[in-house]
Amino acid sequence: MTTVIDGKAAAASVVEAVSSAAGQLEANGHRRPGLAVVIVGDDPASHAYVGAKSRMAKQCGFNSIQHTLPEQTSQDDLMALVASLNADPDIDGILVQLPLPKHLHSEPVIQSILPEKDVDGLHVVNAGKLATGDLETGLVSCTPAGAMILVRQIHGKDLSGLNALVIGRSNLFGKPMAQLLLNANATVTIGHSRSRDLPELARQADILVAAVGRPEMVKADWLKPGATVIDVGINRIDAPERGEGKFKLVGDVAFDECKPVAKAISPVPGGVGPMTIAMLMANTVIAAYRRAGQAAPRF
Numbered sequence: 001m002t003t004v005i006d007g008k009a010a011a012a013s014v015v016e017a018v019s020s021a022a023g024q025l026e027a028n029g030h031r032r033p034g035l036a037v038v039i040v041g042d043d044p045a046s047h048a049y050v051g052a053k054s055r056m057a058k059q060c061g062f063n064s065i066q067h068t069l070p071e072q073t074s075q076d077d078l079m080a081l082v083a084s085l086n087a088d089p090d091i092d093g094i095l096v097q098l099p100l101p102k103h104l105h106s107e108p109v110i111q112s113i114l115p116e117k118d119v120d121g122l123h124v125v126n127a128g129k130l131a132t133g134d135l136e137t138g139l140v141s142c143t144p145a146g147a148m149i150l151v152r153q154i155h156g157k158d159l160s161g162l163n164a165l166v167i168g169r170s171n172l173f174g175k176p177m178a179q180l181l182l183n184a185n186a187t188v189t190i191g192h193s194r195s196r197d198l199p200e201l202a203r204q205a206d207i208l209v210a211a212v213g214r215p216e217m218v219k220a221d222w223l224k225p226g227a228t229v230i231d232v233g234i235n236r237i238d239a240p241e242r243g244e245g246k247f248k249l250v251g252d253v254a255f256d257e258c259k260p261v262a263k264a265i266s267p268v269p270g271g272v273g274p275m276t277i278a279m280l281m282a283n284t285v286i287a288a289y290r291r292a293g294q295a296a297p298r299f
């Protein structure tokens with residue numbers, strides 16, 4: 001029987017560990033972990049995600065602050081806000097929700113966040129630490145960190161001898177995911193839109209991680225029987241069968257046909273998505289412990 005990986009349950013157990021670590025920090029006489037979430041503009045999906053992050057931060061016992069800036073915010077004003085959060089002693093973690101409105105450049109904003117407050121793990125210092133195998137002093141990007149916990153549920157910590165294919169090569173996900181798998185001793189391939197034969201690469205993979213943003217692209221005949229499939233895609237598609245103007249979320253994997261071929265598969269929703277938010281909380285509590293000069297918990 002195929003295991004359908006329960007990302008909600010895995011996220012709940014991370015969040016419980018985070019809450020208890022946050023409580024411990026307070027009990028040791030330190031202040032609560034502080035998380036600042038910055039959102040620019042009024043994209044409804046972004047507001048929904050940010051709302052979920054702020055609620056979860058409160059649930060973890062954090063000091064959670066949300067800065068909502070108008071669509072027309074200038075680059076300088078956004079950079080000035082990040083500078084003030086960098087200097088704020090009550091703030092351990094800063095997340096600037098992406099994508100930003102078109103007139104703003106995200107890269108200078110992200111690179112201006114202090115690496116030790118970069119709970120998204122996107123600063124070059126954090127990306128570089130991951131790339132050099134330093135998983136102890138940096139912060140790892142939340143979605144790959146969460147996906148990795150799901151992989152570990154199935155295969156344990158050591159992926160020696162296993163072939164892993166990551167489809168997608170973004171800085172936000174594909175590259176850090178490949179680094180994490182490599183660190184765990186997997187034999188890693190990164191496939192992308194210019195790869196010659198993705199289905200053929202996929203058929204070699206014991207662990208297939210899809211993050212391309214194409215609804216249900218990975219089909220059953222792409223899978224090596226018994227593979228572990230981690231679906232990172234979140235695609236909103238029309239669902240007229242649910243009523244006029246309704247939509248549903250699907251992943252990058254054709255779940256129903258792939259499920260019987262796989263050993264384990266993560267669903268959308270309820271797979272990697274909830275883990276992303278949980279790992280943001282984990283990174284925030286890690287950052288808070290480090291600022292307090294205490295040994296940080298591991299997740």
Ligand SMILES: Nc1nc(=O)c2c([nH]1)NC[C@@H]1CN(c3ccc(C(=O)N[C@@H](CCC(=O)O)C(=O)O)cc3)C=[N+]21
Pocket residue numbers: 049095096097098099120142143234249268269270271272273274275276277
């Ligand atoms: N600076 C930054 N960091 C991010 O980590 C970041 C971001 N910007 N921009 C947008 C993406 C997307 N993202 C998700 C988080 C949670 C779910 C999640 O909880 N998904 C639920 C479903 C939620 C729903 O129903 O819409 C699930 O898959 O079960 C999904 C996607 C974080 N992102």
